[in-house]
Amino acid sequence: MNKIREMISLREINGISDYVNLYKDLEEEIKKGKFQSTKKIKIALLSSFTINGIKETLFVKCCEIGIIPDFYVGDYNQYAQEILDPSSGLYKFEPDLVIIFVDTRAILGDQYFLPYQISDEQRKSLADEKLNEIRVFIEKIKVNSDAKILLHNFEVPLYSALGILENKQEFGFIESIEALNTGLREAVKHDGQAFIFDYDSFCSGIGKQNIVDYKMYYLGDIRLSLQYVPELCNEYTAYIKPLMSITRKCIVLDLDNTLWGGIVGEDGLEGIKLGPTPEGRPFWEFQKYLLSLFNRGIILAINSKNNVDDALEVLRKHPNMVLKEEHFAAIQINWNDKISNMKAIAEELNIGMDSLAFVDDDKSNREMVRKALPEALVVELPEDPSLYLTALMKINDFNTLQITEEDKKKGKMYAEQRKRTELRKTTTDITEHLKNLEMVVTIERADSFNIPRISQLTQKTNQFNMTTRRYMEEDIEKFSNDDNFIVVSVTVEDKFGDNGITGVAIIEKGDDKWRIDTFLLSCRIIGRKVEETLLAYILKEAEKEKAKLLIGEFITTKKNAPAKDFYKNNGFNLIKKEDGKELWGYNVKKEYTPPSFIKVAVKENKT
Amino acid sequence: MKRLKAILSRVLEIDENTITDETSPDNVENWDSFNGLMLVSELEKDFNVKFTMDEVTSVKNVLDIKKSLRKHGIELHE
Secondary structure, three states, X not given: OHHHHHHHHOOOOOOHHHHHHHHHHHHHHHHOOOOOOOOEEEEEEEEOOOOOOHHHHHHHHHHHOOOEEEEEEOOOOOHHHHHXXXXXXXHHOOOOEEEEEOOHHHHHHHHHOOHHHOOHHHHHHHHHHHHHHHHHHHHHHHHHOOOEEEEEOOOOOOOOOXXXXXXXXXXXXXXXXXXXXXHHHHHHOOOOOEEEEOHHHHHHHHOHHHHOOHHHHHHHOOOOOHHHHHHHHHHHHHHHHHHOOOOOOEEEEOOEOOOEEOOHHHHHHHXXXXXXXXXXXXXXXXXXXXXXXXXXXXXXXXXXXXXXXHHHHHHHHOOOOOOOHHHEEEEEEEOOOHHHHHHHHHHHXXXXXXXXXXXXXXXXXXXXXXXXXXXXXXXXXXXXXXXXXXXXXXXOOOOOOOOOHHHHHHXXXXXXXXXXXXXXXXXXXXXXXXXXXXXXXXXXXXXXXOHHHHHHHHHHOOOEEOOOOOOOHHHHHHHHHOOOEEEEEEEEEEOOEEEEEEEEEEEEOOOOEEEEEEEEEOHHHOOOOXXXXXXHHHHHHHHHOOOOEEEEEEEOOOOOHHHOOHHHHOOOEXXXXXXXXXXXXXXXXXXXXXXXXXXXXXXXXXX | XXXXXXXXXXXXXXXXXXXXXXXXXXXXXXXXXXXXXXXXXXXHHHHXXXXXXXXXXXXOOHHHHHHHHHHOOOOXXX
């Protein structure tokens, strides 16, 4: 896949025509089998007008992030038929993502130009009718497909025939479109499958005066000026990335001239620029934004060439330092090169290099990291610190399709982890260390509260994952309602804090033989014997229901080496081994002793 | 002219050296209506001009593009 990125990076891309031409070349190379990727996505584009250029541009944007896309473009203004007919080309295509781009002109028809030929009441019922129509579309797609749905909302026009009196109406033209947008947002607010693409905001961002090139609109029915198509596609990738599990989890930050202005080793604690002054404010607000990312669960880390005492003094004592020591999950302040520090951070946090984003004001550092660690995302910081904030805000790599309670706490939990590791450094005996953690493990049946997180863990956990089976929320729900299955989540608490739900097991019950379908632990808690506690629970359940044999599967992947010997080390016997898949068996009658230092609480709140 | 030829070559995927005043949708396979509009978009961006709808519809070949650009005050050095 790096080959494909290389090909793209060699091309100069100035405008839409470069995307279109590059698309042709890429498609040809892919057809020839020159590029391959395990990440593939099928995208259906439905729209109310000519959307030439979007498919081509989005194709290139997907390739840039290592995804090979396949497209289905609905016929001109045929979106309604495509959606409503279960045997349409749309459903035959079996899309993973359906993008619906219907514009305000199309949905309102003549009312767009002559809104005041109908009464306020009529306008109200028209808006309701349109909203219902779209809701039906969403429901129809959900019935016929598992695809995620990305639905454009509507551009609120800048002009009204009523001029300055527009907002004095009972239910005016502008208000009717705003109401439609609000209704759409409400309709999918709690929907895990459908998402609103805020096209109205997108248009505002570019400037509604520029969004349509009227000459092109009349000549070619082009309703988004071609020069903004790449930007639109860029916004789409914010949804595609998490859908394909491409999500950055951690921002690795430089210190001097990145988190504050100046160099602490030279300017001293009082000399650096940080706080409510013209030179200090860009850094101050940059830190505030980073803190808001931390609060949504992004992990922060430091990678700085500095004297550790100087730097820590700023973290601890500077009055305007927004980010404190407790916000950083890993701190590498030393004279090592940035690359080794990146590796150390990834190792310490137990996450892949592809989860890291690197932020450094120094161009040569960025170049070095980009070359040596192509999986890491290197953020292009502009020269001018006043532009740092907007540069970071534009990065759309931190998205997830759902935020669970665990996510929000994640930044904090990783910082607590750093303290645990520090404790480990002081206690040499591992059992002693684990005892000192005073762990409490809660094992809980799946219910509506933990199902989103359980599904998310099956999607995201790569290392301690025996079978790496990915399940959607709907799948987990099915399992949990099926009496032949047990689905449990595992929550780990210790004296440093709550790790949240960090483990999952799915067991299929048979008469004699029970099968462990899924057994996973988040990398945060690997090596703390929680897995043994969980296994003991499963064995006890099996014994209760008179099962004889517990079968564990292990399916080898590139990443799950940490789980490889788990069954072997816990008294299972190998039954069969073929094509990277192993079957292990445990005689339920055989006694199993879980670690005594972990307290266990079992909650049987089966729904 | 170099700049115009470069844009034409890039958008229409043709060799710069083959471009003449007579180059037109009739003799360039790639020059369909959508590519024609992309060409307009790229020319407007690159030369920082805005063509009228009339200018766009009346363009029959490269010579016409040059004439329109000249009308907008763009001197093409040939």
